[in-house]
Amino acid sequence: MNTLYEVRKLSSKNIVSPKGFAAAGMHCGIKHKKKDLALLVSEVPASVAGVFTTNAIQAAPLKVTKEVVYRTGKMQALIVNSGNANACTGKQGIADAYEMQSLAALKLGIDPSLIGVASTGVIGEMMKMEPIRAGVGKLELGKTLEHGIDFAQAILTTDTVMKNTTYSTLIDGKEVVISGSAKGSGMIEPNMATMLGFITTDANIESEVLQAALSEITDLTFNAITVDGDTSTNDTVIVMANGLAENETLTPEHPDWHNFYSTLQVVAEDLAKAIARDGEGATKLIEVEVVGAFSDEEGRKIAKTVVGSPLVKTAVFGNDANWGRIIAAVGYSGASVDPEKITIKIGNALMVENGEPVPFSEEELIKILKANEVKISVSLGLGEGQGLAWGCDLTYDYVQINASYRS
Amino acid sequence: MNTLYEVRKLSSKNIVSPKGFAAAGMHCGIKHKKKDLALLVSEVPASVAGVFTTNAIQAAPLKVTKEVVYRTGKMQALIVNSGNANACTGKQGIADAYEMQSLAALKLGIDPSLIGVASTGVIGEMMKMEPIRAGVGKLELGKTLEHGIDFAQAILTTDTVMKNTTYSTLIDGKEVVISGSAKGSGMIEPNMATMLGFITTDANIESEVLQAALSEITDLTFNAITVDGDTSTNDTVIVMANGLAENETLTPEHPDWHNFYSTLQVVAEDLAKAIARDGEGATKLIEVEVVGAFSDEEGRKIAKTVVGSPLVKTAVFGNDANWGRIIAAVGYSGASVDPEKITIKIGNALMVENGEPVPFSEEELIKILKANEVKISVSLGLGEGQGLAWGCDLTYDYVQINASYRS
Known part of the structure; x- marks a missing residue:
């Protein structure tokens, strides 16, 4: 069939x-x-x-x-x-x-x-x-x-x-x-x-x-x-x-x-x-893909935590390749992680490999971050678990929309 | 002694x-x-x-x-x-x-x-x-x-x-x-x-x-x-x-x-x-007091959830008495609640009593919300549990500070 x-x-x-x-x-x-x-x-x-x-x-x-x-x-x-x-x-x-x-x-x-x-x-x-x-x-x-x-x-x-x-x-x-x-x-x-x-x-x-x-x-x-x-x-x-x-x-x-x-x-x-793309005040869709998590459930949890972090969201808005905020969100997600096995990419650019920072080109990263879709990939190196989540950047307009919604 | x-x-x-x-x-x-x-x-x-x-x-x-x-x-x-x-x-x-x-x-x-x-x-x-x-x-x-x-x-x-x-x-x-x-x-x-x-x-x-x-x-x-x-x-x-x-x-x-x-x-x-008062970009300290929760642990959880809600934080920034966002945050806190027993005050002004909206004076509320400390009180009517939490409003300046932190 x-x-x-x-x-x-x-x-x-x-x-x-x-x-x-x-x-x-x-x-x-x-x-x-x-x-x-x-x-x-x-x-x-x-x-x-x-x-x-x-x-x-x-x-x-x-x-x-x-x-x-x-x-x-x-x-x-x-x-x-x-x-x-x-x-x-x-x-x-x-x-x-x-x-x-x-x-x-x-x-x-x-x-x-x-x-x-x-x-x-x-x-x-x-x-x-x-x-x-x-x-x-x-x-x-x-x-x-x-x-x-x-x-x-x-x-x-x-x-x-x-x-x-x-x-x-x-x-x-x-x-x-x-x-x-x-x-x-x-x-x-x-x-x-x-x-x-x-x-x-x-x-x-x-x-x-x-x-x-x-x-x-x-x-x-x-x-x-x-x-x-x-x-x-x-x-x-x-x-x-x-x-x-x-x-x-x-x-x-x-x-x-x-x-x-x-x-x-x-x-x-x-x-x-x-x-997600039309999130209040958003200018970009953020996709977070997690692989190598202990389980799919933990993979989704990490993906959701990263895409939901106000600090990650504002960094993406500001075209700032601040991967420290990404790894911090991975860390507080509550999922199992081994800091020395974490690898992070923004777009195709490697930021962290097995827990160690990798030198990157600011210019290349700004180009990646200025697109209207930004993909963040996190590899945990622990198991076969995967997760995908979507969100948006956090902008001045989010504050404006929500500071005056009832009026 | x-x-x-x-x-x-x-x-x-x-x-x-x-x-x-x-x-x-x-x-x-x-x-x-x-x-x-x-x-x-x-x-x-x-x-x-x-x-x-x-x-x-x-x-x-x-x-x-x-x-x-x-x-x-x-x-x-x-x-x-x-x-x-x-x-x-x-x-x-x-x-x-x-x-x-x-x-x-x-x-x-x-x-x-x-x-x-x-x-x-x-x-x-x-x-x-x-x-x-x-x-x-x-x-x-x-x-x-x-x-x-x-x-x-x-x-x-x-x-x-x-x-x-x-x-x-x-x-x-x-x-x-x-x-x-x-x-x-x-x-x-x-x-x-x-x-x-x-x-x-x-x-x-x-x-x-x-x-x-x-x-x-x-x-x-x-x-x-x-x-x-x-x-x-x-x-x-x-x-x-x-x-x-x-x-x-x-x-x-x-x-x-x-x-x-x-x-x-x-x-x-x-x-x-x-x-909390000096939160990035903050203009106000928000205090949330919960009484009548099932336990102190749940009381603190609710207080933290309300004070952490981006929608509550932006409403306080905008001097908007949007208590709907407060009760929604109480609801998604994960703590036990009975919607018909929830009472909410902003400052001394009653907004909801036993789950029913109470008419309020917008003028009085704007005065309360324009102060540099805003207190939100939530009564659950379930038990003796209490909780206190502190946070701040979410403002344009939070976005500005964090969109450009590394640079």
């Missing part, structure tokens, strides 16, 4: 591109001007999988959406607002999230138990429900690229760009499309920080199998990014699989399982990297 | 004020202009206690100083340089640290095994030993306030102010003085980040007892501050107690033990708060 066709990136496609999905996005009035209300609908109920923030304080919409994901395993629509996170809003917040679910149900003629809710924005302010009530009636669902773009725009907060990605693969000789839209740029840290990710596919798959795949893939992608180490109250990733591609039901035993899994993984990785 | 005199703050005193200590500080040429070499000496070998960074990558001088602290329990002198951390400098770095120890021994006519070494500054650059060799000969030890100030200045890096504090207490009716000098403003995180703290006292106490007291107190003070979450390779706190106050040997059974312990704690707390 293996063909050369495995995973193909599709340009000019988005979240409405898998069969049977429609979307809408508009400005309803939660924000001053920008789009702030979005809707995503499948023609038929879809198998659903979800991962949610590990923060002990969870926003009201998560309660509603978790019920949908965990109780029935089916979702047919998602209503999303930006501008207000509906978090720490007490009992009224829960009521407001259920009302959003009902408003979408009424508009679509779908049972509320099939409708998820997601919110992102300021924490601790009561939802303005009036604009949402009025807005839901005016949302115009459609299947064109523009409708997908409206959706992708309406879920943004401090993001500077939309985050869309679409791939296709073959399963049973049939084309299956997987597409995702995400938002997130501050309060990003593994374990799902203020990050929303919505993935649609026309693959035919049961929700339990989809959930297992999503959970594994989330650890390697969405949980491998960090902007500021703050874990949000609202993070949610949802995958809806409506089965309209009509492939044989996917399980890990299916001969094309690998095609499906790899495609879902690359969609998640694209979205995760897009979020 | 309890008298009204317990702990008295002494102004215009410093690290040379306890009996029998002398100090020196000068510019030797590691830095361009500022003082960068310091020496601290006791007339007689002192009982010594030390706490050191938990980073797996430890700078060369720590190896040397740990030998002194752990092998003999006695220290008579400390040589310190700033401008270069002598960290990640391989075998040559170790040799350089031992040479610094020998240079001081030769100058003072003291056995090298009684001499500690500490360094702070850039990681990963080889020490310039020439200026140190030349400088040690020129250091002029003395017991005046100026000599103490020279010492306190020569240990600084990006610090904007010296950090000195001195207290006295009565033990066996005799005055015992405890004084400390510290440096540190970036890479500060519990478990001893690039932070040096040197405490002198004329108390008579054995090193084991002193070590136990210092370790406990460090958890409540130096390990309760955070600037950026980066743990350094060089952190060191040393207490030298030379016994010249001639009190009966102190143990926890001594009737005046509490006087000694409280005085040592307040010295450590003063230095820790001074470091």
Whole structure:
């Protein structure tokens, strides 16, 4: 069954591109001007999988959406607002999230138990429900690229760009499309920080199998990014699989399982990297690759610690090849290390070999650091464990954005 | 034995004020202009206690100083340089640290095994030993306030102010003085980040007892501050107690033990708060007090997580009463919380009561947030656990300082 066709990136496609999905996005009035209300609908109920923030304080919409994901395993629509996170809003917040679910149900003629809710924005302010009530009636669902773009725009907060990605693969000789839209740029840290990710596919798959795949893939992608180490109250990733591609039901035993899994993984990785690259105030994507760790878990821990270090992030912003901060972060990661076996590269330039500094050309390093993607490689020489993590530099603009977010 | 005199703050005193200590500080040429070499000496070998960074990558001088602290329990002198951390400098770095120890021994006519070494500054650059060799000969030890100030200045890096504090207490009716000098403003995180703290006292106490007291107190003070979450390779706190106050040997059974312990704690707390207040680029000290936690350990964990959140830090910088970020940090701290029992105050203003937002006056909050000390109180309603932590706001200047540190 293996063909050369495995995973193909599709340009000019988005979240409405898998069969049977429609979307809408508009400005309803939660924000001053920008789009702030979005809707995503499948023609038929879809198998659903979800991962949610590990923060002990969870926003009201998560309660509603978790019920949908965990109780029935089916979702047919998602209503999303930006501008207000509906978090720490007490009992009224829960009521407001259920009302959003009902408003979408009424508009679509779908049972509320099939409708998820997601919110992102300021924490601790009561939802303005009036604009949402009025807005839901005016949302115009459609299947064109523009409708997908409206959706992708309406879920943004401090993001500077939309985050869309679409791939296709073959399963049973049939084309299956997987597409995702995400938002997130501050309060990003593994374990799902203020990050929303919505993935649609026309693959035919049961929700339990989809959930297992999503959970594994989330650890390697969405949980491998960090902007500021703050874990949000609202993070949610949802995958809806409506089965309209009509492939044989996917399980890990299916001969094309690998095609499906790899495609879902690359969609998640694209979205995760897009979020890291668009970190609040960021000018660069930083990728940290760790090899030779004691285990994959420790490899990922080191990669995350390095990419999350404010001192590494500011050094990258300042084009400063300060590898001392990199090795210091490796040291405080909590993972097993042998200082005399650590080798560090920035781009292709060797900085430290087996714990000893290596002379390097400042000019070459400045060139490497001025690129819009900076790769840091760390080799531990201890075992076979590997890890990858993504983040961004820490800049004046991060401070500016976050010193005045509520105002 | 309890008298009204317990702990008295002494102004215009410093690290040379306890009996029998002398100090020196000068510019030797590691830095361009500022003082960068310091020496601290006791007339007689002192009982010594030390706490050191938990980073797996430890700078060369720590190896040397740990030998002194752990092998003999006695220290008579400390040589310190700033401008270069002598960290990640391989075998040559170790040799350089031992040479610094020998240079001081030769100058003072003291056995090298009684001499500690500490360094702070850039990681990963080889020490310039020439200026140190030349400088040690020129250091002029003395017991005046100026000599103490020279010492306190020569240990600084990006610090904007010296950090000195001195207290006295009565033990066996005799005055015992405890004084400390510290440096540190970036890479500060519990478990001893690039932070040096040197405490002198004329108390008579054995090193084991002193070590136990210092370790406990460090958890409540130096390990309760955070600037950026980066743990350094060089952190060191040393207490030298030379016994010249001639009190009966102190143990926890001594009737005046509490006087000694409280005085040592307040010295450590003063230095820790001074470091937090002088965090790189900081404009404000932030204090977070947690009560009602499940345990003291969890109380401290929550306090540290809140004060370390980049989003809380930027909000405080921007005078933004964004308590949502505070409660989100409480939620991701990993400690037990019941969202419906959380109460949060900024200054004296109630923001959240039992998980429900409380209306507040923006004007009053701006006034509270514009002060140079901002206190955040979190009540969990779960148990008797408490915690205190200190940090600072995150500002444009933090980014500027750290984007260009090496240059």
